[in-house]
Amino acid sequence: MQSKQEQDYKRFLNPLILAKLGNLEIIAKLVVEGFLVGLHKSPYHGFSVEFAEYRQYNPGDPPRTIDWKVFARTDKYYVKEFEEETNLRAYILLDKSGSMGFSHNGRLRKIEYARFLAAALAYLMVKQKDAVGLLTFDKDVDTYIPASMTKVQLMELLKVLDRTDYAEETRIDKTFTALAEKLKRRGLIILISDLLDDPKHTLTALRQFRHKKNEVIVFHILDPSEVNFDFKREAEFIDLESGNKLPVQPWMIREEYRKEVGKFFNELKYGCRELGVDYCLITTDTPFDISLLAYLHKRARLY
Numbered sequence: 001m002q003s004k005q006e007q008d009y010k011r012f013l014n015p016l017i018l019a020k021l022g023n024l025e026i027i028a029k030l031v032v033e034g035f036l037v038g039l040h041k042s043p044y045h046g047f048s049v050e051f052a053e054y055r056q057y058n059p060g061d062p063p064r065t066i067d068w069k070v071f072a073r074t075d076k077y078y079v080k081e082f083e084e085e086t087n088l089r090a091y092i093l094l095d096k097s098g099s100m101g102f103s104h105n106g107r108l109r110k111i112e113y114a115r116f117l118a119a120a121l122a123y124l125m126v127k128q129k130d131a132v133g134l135l136t137f138d139k140d141v142d143t144y145i146p147a148s149m150t151k152v153q154l155m156e157l158l159k160v161l162d163r164t165d166y167a168e169e170t171r172i173d174k175t176f177t178a179l180a181e182k183l184k185r186r187g188l189i190i191l192i193s194d195l196l197d198d199p200k201h202t203l204t205a206l207r208q209f210r211h212k213k214n215e216v217i218v219f220h221i222l223d224p225s226e227v228n229f230d231f232k233r234e235a236e237f238i239d240l241e242s243g244n245k246l247p248v249q250p251w252m253i254r255e256e257y258r259k260e261v262g263k264f265f266n267e268l269k270y271g272c273r274e275l276g277v278d279y280c281l282i283t284t285d286t287p288f289d290i291s292l293l294a295y296l297h298k299r300a301r302l303y
Helices: 004-013 015-019 024-040 068-074 110-127 151-163 172-182 199-211 224-228 250-275 288-302
Strands: 053-056 078-081 089-095 131-137 141-148 188-193 215-222 235-238 245-248 278-283
Touching: 004 024, 015 024, 015 110, 024 110, 024 151, 024 288, 089 110, 089 141, 089 172, 110 131, 110 151, 110 188, 110 215, 110 288, 131 151, 141 151, 141 172, 172 199, 188 288, 199 215, 199 250, 215 224, 215 250, 215 288, 224 250, 245 250, 250 278, 278 288
Parallel strands: 089 131, 089 188, 188 215, 215 278
Antiparallel strands: 053 078, 131 141, 235 245
């Protein structure tokens, strides 16, 4: 049975509830704290990012787990359980292309969901003492902030995310060539995008990061209607990047659409698998704990 604290925080993992809050710093904090409340009640103790307890050092414990500040005060060896202190360096790559402005049935626009997810990931990383940087892009790089682990850095990232909105068309492989050259030290690349580009371009871009020994996780963000094509009425569809218009009777093409979308997903999923890239398909009605847990699984495998 869930405690009241769990119930209170659990609702703040709901994208639509968060959208009503407005303040991105508050949103990021509530998402992460809500996630951690649930995580601490789960069997995933190895993913804990907060201090749990001290215990005496036992022979065989890794020396790096010793808390030397406590040793200086007590002249005894103690270790912190479940605290991860690493020098992970991560970059969040956020797609702000025109197609990210899409939403249906009152759900969040993809760009809003992506901003919330990016903010929560950044908040979680800084809480873990990991270094995090940010790059926003459409057809070109818009903003680039090198990785750092300070709270000042977090505030800067949140400011950028708060003003980020969808804009131009995108070409992922072209945009990421320049970034791959900038990253001199290997780390974790987190791509948040609807990936509405030729899958070959996307996989070429990801290959550049893997070639330089970076670890990569992809959050493929889509509106549920883009997956299911559950539109009920005749409509005119407008390409948010090119402006092209197409009148459609959805029920006439739904089966063929789903078949082609399935091929699109499979090409990305299996292409990522071949490259050693984690691929996560996320729809904008998905609670944020699913995405954060996927990140922690990736992070745990790196150490």
